[in-house]
Amino acid sequence: MAEIADTALSDNRLADAKRLHEARATRTRRFLLSPAILTIGIVGLFPLTITMIYSVLSPGTYGGVTWELSGEAYIQFLFERDIFDDTLTFSGSYLQIYGRSIGLAFVTTIGALLIGFPTAYFIASKPREQRNLWLFLITLPFWTNLLIRTYAMLLIIRDEGIINLSLMGIGIVEQPVSILYTDTAVFMGLIYSYLPFMVLPLYASLEKLDFRLVEAAYDLYANRLQVLRRVIIPMAKPGIVAGCILVFIPGLGAYITPELLGGGKHLMIGNLIALQFGSSRNWPFGSAAALILMAVVMVALLVYIRNAGKEGARHG
């Protein structure tokens, strides 16, 4: 009897101690998390609400906003208002900028995938010691200044750049090929900027590839193309989706690349938004444009999450 009472007592005490321990752990965790969460929450996330509010206000004369409710920013996105009689006519010029940005980001994503996939596969098939060096070489540009890399791109593709000088030197062309300030230049710049974003997630999933499966496929008389299509690519699918998202989102919001390589005529969403907060002094319209960009990004992220969820369900 005494023994039973004793264990019951210690059980009780154990539960108490556990509860106390948990309460303390929660308190510590809150204390440790709060600086990061509060800083990001207040300075990083909360301002998005302000952007939302600003988008339905009226622009101030010298930038900023006046606190007057207005849907003008969203109307302006689709229509042009006549200065004299206030009538609205449909105008696709802003839609066109969004269309071009989405198109450029999409083509960049495909291009980066076509270059990135073979590269990631090549690295994954290397012996372990060599892989790190290759990864380092791919990652290094990612950490260097995007502005400077874009500037370096500008140096080689302009009319007096190395590409044109060599082409004319060999005698392939008489006149320099004008690449700079075209959509092609922006596309080249975007690929160059975001290629590492594609290679790294692809590598992460290809690294886990069990090459015995490849061997098994060959044993079953698959040819190289079939092995690639039926074995390697399906296994790398999570990496492909992640890589595409990581290239598409920053590509869509790119500012520096179109600014330097596209010139004034080839605006992308990022430049349009920055312009409204700069010389155009139309903060509400800039806010609306930023929110519409966010909406496009959210759609892309939802596609990603749905894909990732399906993937998880299949493996889990």
Added chain:
Amino acid sequence: MADTTAPLPAAAKRRRPMADLKKQPGFNQIAWGCIFILYAPIIVLIAFSFNDNRSVVLWTEFSFRWYVEAFGNEGIRKATIVSLEVAAVATVFSTIFATMAALATTRTQPFKGQTLAYAIINQPLMIPEIVTAVSTLAFFSLIKQLTGVNGIGYLMLAHTVFCIPFAYMPIRARLEDMNLTMEQAAADLYAPPLQVFRRVTLPLLMPGIVAGAMLAFVVSLDDVIITLLVAGPGETTLPIYILGQIRRGITPEINAVSTLLLGLSIAFVTLFFLLGRRRK
């Protein structure tokens, strides 16, 4: 179908050694092409920064001329100091915050709000930088209007926010590699929690913290978009200065400054890479 009845020699020919099986035609060349694409422009830029010619087109002679001019340039010196100040402050705060957050989110039972905490910490990576930039600008201008307080502190705060996830990544990775046995042993020997942290956890975690700090520093030093919108007059950082110069026209001086900034980032990241390798 027809293949299954193929004669034996053909099947034997198909069986190649493992290393060869991994190969896909053309992948090799594309990988080298990828490296070429990534490095050719940078190498051209670096090479021409040592060229003793104003035209930036033809190579004449090796010289440090543009570096000397860059160092003598008041604007570049000022911008460098602003850049270093902002990066230093952002690095210190983001690394401390990231270390605390990593300690809270790793090596614990799953807790309520864990996914939310991850999502918040990583949000600077999910939202396009231009959106963050204009939101932050709107927020700060509102605060400036309400309080009348100005200064470089705003820029430092904005940098701290986007540096946190970069500092967090290596610290968290390092913590996940550490098991709790050392800390438990110390606790068994009656070390109070704070002492366990100072004498055991912190020294073991140090390589991760240093790596995180280096990434945060590089990311802050390289930022353009957020700085461009948030920085007030007199808060020109080096990348913003370079952007202004590029808009005005290409000079070899920009090549020299760019090369220096590039060199700084490369040095840090190489150090980070070597630090990670020694650990293994």
